[in-house]
Amino acid sequence: MNNLTLSQKIAAKTIVMIIFLFKLGNRQTRKKIAFGIARIIFALSPKTRKRSINNLRVAMTDQSSEDRIQYLAITAYQHIVFGVLEIFWFEDLEYTFEMDKETKAIIASGVPLSIATMHLSCYEAVPFALQKLTGRVTTLSKVPKFAAGLFSLYAKNGVCCVDKSQAGAFFSLLRKISSNGVVCLHSDHFGSDTDVEFFQKKTGAPAGPVMLSAYAKTPLLVAYAVLEKITLIQSILKRFLNFP
Known part of the structure:
Protein backbone atom coordinates (compact mmCIF):
# COMPACT_ATOMS: atom_id res chain seq x y z
CA MET A 1 0.00 0.00 0.00
CA ASN A 2 3.05 2.27 -0.27
CA ASN A 3 1.80 3.91 -3.48
CA LEU A 4 -1.60 4.83 -2.01
CA THR A 5 -2.66 8.26 -0.86
CA LEU A 6 -3.48 8.86 2.80
CA SER A 7 -7.23 8.77 2.10
CA GLN A 8 -6.86 5.49 0.16
CA LYS A 9 -4.87 3.95 3.03
CA ILE A 10 -7.57 5.02 5.50
CA ALA A 11 -10.25 3.52 3.23
CA ALA A 12 -8.28 0.25 2.97
CA LYS A 13 -7.91 0.02 6.75
CA THR A 14 -11.61 0.81 7.17
CA ILE A 15 -12.56 -2.05 4.83
CA VAL A 16 -10.37 -4.47 6.79
CA MET A 17 -11.94 -3.30 10.06
CA ILE A 18 -15.50 -3.67 8.72
CA ILE A 19 -14.76 -7.20 7.48
CA PHE A 20 -13.27 -8.09 10.87
CA LEU A 21 -16.35 -6.78 12.70
CA PHE A 22 -18.65 -8.61 10.32
CA LYS A 23 -16.88 -11.90 10.99
CA LEU A 24 -17.72 -11.57 14.67
CA GLY A 25 -21.44 -11.93 14.03
CA ASN A 26 -23.80 -14.28 12.21
CA ARG A 27 -25.52 -13.50 8.93
CA GLN A 28 -28.57 -11.93 10.56
CA THR A 29 -26.31 -9.58 12.50
CA ARG A 30 -24.40 -8.72 9.32
CA LYS A 31 -27.67 -7.91 7.61
CA LYS A 32 -28.67 -5.47 10.36
CA ILE A 33 -25.28 -3.77 10.22
CA ALA A 34 -25.40 -3.59 6.40
CA PHE A 35 -28.87 -2.06 6.49
CA GLY A 36 -27.62 0.54 8.98
CA ILE A 37 -24.61 1.38 6.81
CA ALA A 38 -26.92 1.72 3.80
CA ARG A 39 -29.12 4.24 5.61
CA ILE A 40 -26.07 6.33 6.50
CA ILE A 41 -24.74 6.27 2.91
CA PHE A 42 -28.19 7.05 1.52
CA ALA A 43 -28.53 10.03 3.86
CA LEU A 44 -25.04 11.43 3.25
CA SER A 45 -24.70 10.84 -0.50
CA PRO A 46 -26.97 13.13 -2.57
CA LYS A 47 -25.80 11.46 -5.81
CA THR A 48 -26.76 7.96 -4.62
CA ARG A 49 -30.07 9.17 -3.21
CA LYS A 50 -31.04 11.14 -6.33
CA ARG A 51 -30.11 8.32 -8.72
CA SER A 52 -32.06 5.71 -6.74
CA ILE A 53 -35.18 7.83 -6.46
CA ASN A 54 -35.10 8.95 -10.10
CA ASN A 55 -34.70 5.35 -11.30
CA LEU A 56 -37.80 4.35 -9.36
CA ARG A 57 -39.76 7.28 -10.75
CA VAL A 58 -38.91 6.13 -14.27
CA ALA A 59 -39.77 2.50 -13.52
CA MET A 60 -42.93 3.21 -11.50
CA THR A 61 -44.71 5.99 -13.33
CA ASP A 62 -48.00 5.10 -11.66
CA GLN A 63 -46.56 5.63 -8.16
CA SER A 64 -47.46 9.16 -7.06
CA SER A 65 -46.53 8.89 -3.38
CA GLU A 66 -43.11 10.43 -2.76
CA ASP A 67 -42.98 8.76 0.66
CA ARG A 68 -43.49 5.38 -0.99
CA ILE A 69 -40.78 6.08 -3.58
CA GLN A 70 -38.41 7.15 -0.81
CA TYR A 71 -39.17 4.00 1.21
CA LEU A 72 -38.61 1.73 -1.80
CA ALA A 73 -35.35 3.51 -2.70
CA ILE A 74 -33.94 3.08 0.82
CA THR A 75 -35.10 -0.54 1.05
CA ALA A 76 -33.58 -1.40 -2.34
CA TYR A 77 -30.30 0.27 -1.42
CA GLN A 78 -30.16 -1.62 1.88
CA HIS A 79 -30.34 -4.92 0.02
CA ILE A 80 -27.71 -3.74 -2.47
CA VAL A 81 -25.26 -2.91 0.33
CA PHE A 82 -26.01 -6.22 2.04
CA GLY A 83 -25.41 -8.04 -1.25
CA VAL A 84 -22.09 -6.27 -1.76
CA LEU A 85 -20.86 -7.23 1.71
CA GLU A 86 -22.08 -10.81 1.37
CA ILE A 87 -19.51 -11.51 -1.36
CA PHE A 88 -17.13 -12.29 1.49
CA TRP A 89 -19.31 -15.29 2.44
CA PHE A 90 -20.59 -16.57 -0.91
CA GLU A 91 -18.94 -19.94 -0.42
CA ASP A 92 -21.23 -20.47 2.59
Whole structure:
Protein backbone atom coordinates (compact mmCIF):
# COMPACT_ATOMS: atom_id res chain seq x y z
CA MET A 1 0.00 0.00 0.00
CA ASN A 2 3.05 2.27 -0.27
CA ASN A 3 1.80 3.91 -3.48
CA LEU A 4 -1.60 4.83 -2.01
CA THR A 5 -2.66 8.26 -0.86
CA LEU A 6 -3.48 8.86 2.80
CA SER A 7 -7.23 8.77 2.10
CA GLN A 8 -6.86 5.49 0.16
CA LYS A 9 -4.87 3.95 3.03
CA ILE A 10 -7.57 5.02 5.50
CA ALA A 11 -10.25 3.52 3.23
CA ALA A 12 -8.28 0.25 2.97
CA LYS A 13 -7.91 0.02 6.75
CA THR A 14 -11.61 0.81 7.17
CA ILE A 15 -12.56 -2.05 4.83
CA VAL A 16 -10.37 -4.47 6.79
CA MET A 17 -11.94 -3.30 10.06
CA ILE A 18 -15.50 -3.67 8.72
CA ILE A 19 -14.76 -7.20 7.48
CA PHE A 20 -13.27 -8.09 10.87
CA LEU A 21 -16.35 -6.78 12.70
CA PHE A 22 -18.65 -8.61 10.32
CA LYS A 23 -16.88 -11.90 10.99
CA LEU A 24 -17.72 -11.57 14.67
CA GLY A 25 -21.44 -11.93 14.03
CA ASN A 26 -23.80 -14.28 12.21
CA ARG A 27 -25.52 -13.50 8.93
CA GLN A 28 -28.57 -11.93 10.56
CA THR A 29 -26.31 -9.58 12.50
CA ARG A 30 -24.40 -8.72 9.32
CA LYS A 31 -27.67 -7.91 7.61
CA LYS A 32 -28.67 -5.47 10.36
CA ILE A 33 -25.28 -3.77 10.22
CA ALA A 34 -25.40 -3.59 6.40
CA PHE A 35 -28.87 -2.06 6.49
CA GLY A 36 -27.62 0.54 8.98
CA ILE A 37 -24.61 1.38 6.81
CA ALA A 38 -26.92 1.72 3.80
CA ARG A 39 -29.12 4.24 5.61
CA ILE A 40 -26.07 6.33 6.50
CA ILE A 41 -24.74 6.27 2.91
CA PHE A 42 -28.19 7.05 1.52
CA ALA A 43 -28.53 10.03 3.86
CA LEU A 44 -25.04 11.43 3.25
CA SER A 45 -24.70 10.84 -0.50
CA PRO A 46 -26.97 13.13 -2.57
CA LYS A 47 -25.80 11.46 -5.81
CA THR A 48 -26.76 7.96 -4.62
CA ARG A 49 -30.07 9.17 -3.21
CA LYS A 50 -31.04 11.14 -6.33
CA ARG A 51 -30.11 8.32 -8.72
CA SER A 52 -32.06 5.71 -6.74
CA ILE A 53 -35.18 7.83 -6.46
CA ASN A 54 -35.10 8.95 -10.10
CA ASN A 55 -34.70 5.35 -11.30
CA LEU A 56 -37.80 4.35 -9.36
CA ARG A 57 -39.76 7.28 -10.75
CA VAL A 58 -38.91 6.13 -14.27
CA ALA A 59 -39.77 2.50 -13.52
CA MET A 60 -42.93 3.21 -11.50
CA THR A 61 -44.71 5.99 -13.33
CA ASP A 62 -48.00 5.10 -11.66
CA GLN A 63 -46.56 5.63 -8.16
CA SER A 64 -47.46 9.16 -7.06
CA SER A 65 -46.53 8.89 -3.38
CA GLU A 66 -43.11 10.43 -2.76
CA ASP A 67 -42.98 8.76 0.66
CA ARG A 68 -43.49 5.38 -0.99
CA ILE A 69 -40.78 6.08 -3.58
CA GLN A 70 -38.41 7.15 -0.81
CA TYR A 71 -39.17 4.00 1.21
CA LEU A 72 -38.61 1.73 -1.80
CA ALA A 73 -35.35 3.51 -2.70
CA ILE A 74 -33.94 3.08 0.82
CA THR A 75 -35.10 -0.54 1.05
CA ALA A 76 -33.58 -1.40 -2.34
CA TYR A 77 -30.30 0.27 -1.42
CA GLN A 78 -30.16 -1.62 1.88
CA HIS A 79 -30.34 -4.92 0.02
CA ILE A 80 -27.71 -3.74 -2.47
CA VAL A 81 -25.26 -2.91 0.33
CA PHE A 82 -26.01 -6.22 2.04
CA GLY A 83 -25.41 -8.04 -1.25
CA VAL A 84 -22.09 -6.27 -1.76
CA LEU A 85 -20.86 -7.23 1.71
CA GLU A 86 -22.08 -10.81 1.37
CA ILE A 87 -19.51 -11.51 -1.36
CA PHE A 88 -17.13 -12.29 1.49
CA TRP A 89 -19.31 -15.29 2.44
CA PHE A 90 -20.59 -16.57 -0.91
CA GLU A 91 -18.94 -19.94 -0.42
CA ASP A 92 -21.23 -20.47 2.59
CA LEU A 93 -24.46 -19.73 0.73
CA GLU A 94 -26.83 -22.23 -0.82
CA TYR A 95 -27.73 -21.72 -4.47
CA THR A 96 -30.77 -22.76 -6.47
CA PHE A 97 -31.17 -22.21 -10.20
CA GLU A 98 -34.24 -21.41 -12.25
CA MET A 99 -34.12 -21.78 -16.04
CA ASP A 100 -36.22 -23.20 -18.85
CA LYS A 101 -35.39 -26.46 -20.64
CA GLU A 102 -33.70 -24.73 -23.56
CA THR A 103 -31.41 -22.72 -21.30
CA LYS A 104 -30.65 -25.79 -19.20
CA ALA A 105 -29.65 -27.66 -22.36
CA ILE A 106 -27.36 -24.80 -23.40
CA ILE A 107 -25.65 -24.80 -20.00
CA ALA A 108 -25.27 -28.60 -20.03
CA SER A 109 -23.82 -28.61 -23.57
CA GLY A 110 -20.59 -27.01 -22.39
CA VAL A 111 -20.51 -24.35 -25.12
CA PRO A 112 -18.95 -20.93 -24.44
CA LEU A 113 -21.47 -18.47 -23.03
CA SER A 114 -21.91 -14.72 -22.76
CA ILE A 115 -24.09 -13.80 -19.81
CA ALA A 116 -25.42 -10.32 -19.12
CA THR A 117 -26.03 -9.96 -15.40
CA MET A 118 -27.90 -7.49 -13.24
CA HIS A 119 -26.83 -6.45 -9.74
CA LEU A 120 -30.25 -6.30 -8.06
CA SER A 121 -29.80 -7.32 -4.43
CA CYS A 122 -26.83 -9.64 -4.85
CA TYR A 123 -23.84 -7.86 -6.31
CA GLU A 124 -21.64 -10.73 -7.56
CA ALA A 125 -23.97 -13.67 -6.92
CA VAL A 126 -24.39 -14.60 -10.58
CA PRO A 127 -20.73 -15.28 -11.48
CA PHE A 128 -20.14 -17.08 -8.18
CA ALA A 129 -23.29 -19.18 -8.59
CA LEU A 130 -22.49 -20.01 -12.22
CA GLN A 131 -18.97 -21.00 -11.24
CA LYS A 132 -20.51 -23.68 -9.03
CA LEU A 133 -22.68 -24.73 -11.96
CA THR A 134 -20.12 -24.63 -14.79
CA GLY A 135 -16.64 -24.32 -13.26
CA ARG A 136 -15.38 -21.96 -16.02
CA VAL A 137 -16.56 -18.43 -15.21
CA THR A 138 -14.78 -15.17 -15.97
CA THR A 139 -16.03 -11.74 -14.97
CA LEU A 140 -14.88 -8.13 -15.23
CA SER A 141 -14.53 -5.81 -12.26
CA LYS A 142 -13.06 -2.41 -11.52
CA VAL A 143 -11.62 -2.72 -8.03
CA PRO A 144 -10.00 0.40 -6.52
CA LYS A 145 -6.27 0.17 -5.78
CA PHE A 146 -6.83 0.35 -2.04
CA ALA A 147 -9.19 -2.66 -2.25
CA ALA A 148 -7.09 -4.79 -4.62
CA GLY A 149 -7.20 -7.60 -2.07
CA LEU A 150 -10.80 -8.20 -3.15
CA PHE A 151 -9.49 -10.02 -6.24
CA SER A 152 -8.50 -12.86 -3.91
CA LEU A 153 -12.21 -13.41 -3.18
CA TYR A 154 -12.81 -14.26 -6.82
CA ALA A 155 -9.80 -16.58 -6.94
CA LYS A 156 -10.91 -18.23 -3.69
CA ASN A 157 -14.19 -19.17 -5.35
CA GLY A 158 -12.59 -20.23 -8.64
CA VAL A 159 -13.79 -17.21 -10.62
CA CYS A 160 -11.33 -15.57 -13.01
CA CYS A 161 -11.66 -11.81 -12.53
CA VAL A 162 -10.25 -9.48 -15.19
CA ASP A 163 -9.32 -6.01 -13.95
CA LYS A 164 -11.38 -3.56 -16.01
CA SER A 165 -8.71 -0.86 -15.68
CA GLN A 166 -5.93 -2.99 -17.20
CA ALA A 167 -4.88 -2.52 -20.82
CA GLY A 168 -6.56 -4.96 -23.19
CA ALA A 169 -9.18 -6.09 -20.66
CA PHE A 170 -11.79 -6.78 -23.33
CA PHE A 171 -9.31 -8.85 -25.35
CA SER A 172 -8.78 -10.97 -22.23
CA LEU A 173 -12.52 -11.66 -22.21
CA LEU A 174 -12.40 -12.56 -25.92
CA ARG A 175 -9.64 -15.08 -25.21
CA LYS A 176 -11.67 -16.59 -22.37
CA ILE A 177 -14.83 -17.05 -24.42
CA SER A 178 -12.73 -18.37 -27.33
CA SER A 179 -11.42 -21.08 -25.01
CA ASN A 180 -14.91 -22.23 -24.08
CA GLY A 181 -15.35 -19.93 -21.09
CA VAL A 182 -18.48 -18.52 -19.49
CA VAL A 183 -18.16 -14.73 -19.37
CA CYS A 184 -20.44 -12.78 -17.02
CA LEU A 185 -20.66 -9.01 -17.42
CA HIS A 186 -22.75 -6.53 -15.46
CA SER A 187 -25.12 -4.85 -17.89
CA ASP A 188 -27.24 -2.57 -15.76
CA HIS A 189 -24.64 0.17 -15.45
CA PHE A 190 -25.18 3.46 -17.21
CA GLY A 191 -23.60 3.04 -20.64
CA SER A 192 -23.70 4.61 -24.08
CA ASP A 193 -22.29 1.86 -26.30
CA THR A 194 -25.64 1.38 -27.99
CA ASP A 195 -29.02 3.13 -28.03
CA VAL A 196 -31.91 1.26 -26.42
CA GLU A 197 -35.44 1.94 -25.24
CA PHE A 198 -36.16 1.01 -21.62
CA PHE A 199 -39.52 1.65 -19.91
CA GLN A 200 -40.47 3.68 -23.01
CA LYS A 201 -37.44 5.91 -22.42
CA LYS A 202 -34.57 6.46 -24.85
CA THR A 203 -31.30 5.60 -23.13
CA GLY A 204 -27.97 3.88 -23.66
CA ALA A 205 -26.55 0.53 -22.61
CA PRO A 206 -23.22 -1.32 -22.57
CA ALA A 207 -22.72 -3.65 -25.54
CA GLY A 208 -19.99 -5.95 -24.21
CA PRO A 209 -22.12 -9.09 -23.67
CA VAL A 210 -23.69 -8.84 -27.14
CA MET A 211 -20.28 -8.35 -28.77
CA LEU A 212 -18.91 -11.43 -27.00
CA SER A 213 -21.98 -13.44 -27.96
CA ALA A 214 -21.64 -12.45 -31.61
CA TYR A 215 -17.88 -13.08 -31.63
CA ALA A 216 -18.21 -16.58 -30.20
CA LYS A 217 -21.44 -17.30 -32.13
CA THR A 218 -23.01 -18.42 -28.89
CA PRO A 219 -26.29 -17.61 -27.14
CA LEU A 220 -26.57 -14.50 -24.98
CA LEU A 221 -28.14 -15.26 -21.62
CA VAL A 222 -29.54 -12.77 -19.13
CA ALA A 223 -29.15 -13.68 -15.47
CA TYR A 224 -29.96 -12.16 -12.13
CA ALA A 225 -29.95 -13.37 -8.55
CA VAL A 226 -32.47 -12.98 -5.75
CA LEU A 227 -31.64 -13.29 -2.07
CA GLU A 228 -34.77 -15.20 -1.08
CA LYS A 229 -33.76 -16.07 2.44
CA ILE A 230 -30.82 -15.18 4.57
CA THR A 231 -28.90 -18.22 3.30
CA LEU A 232 -30.43 -18.87 -0.12
CA ILE A 233 -29.47 -17.35 -3.46
CA GLN A 234 -31.68 -18.08 -6.45
CA SER A 235 -30.02 -17.50 -9.81
CA ILE A 236 -32.43 -17.00 -12.70
CA LEU A 237 -31.21 -17.42 -16.28
CA LYS A 238 -33.05 -16.67 -19.50
CA ARG A 239 -31.97 -16.96 -23.14
CA PHE A 240 -32.10 -13.53 -24.73
CA LEU A 241 -30.41 -13.72 -28.14
CA ASN A 242 -29.14 -16.56 -30.29
CA PHE A 243 -26.36 -16.11 -32.84
CA PRO A 244 -26.29 -18.96 -35.40
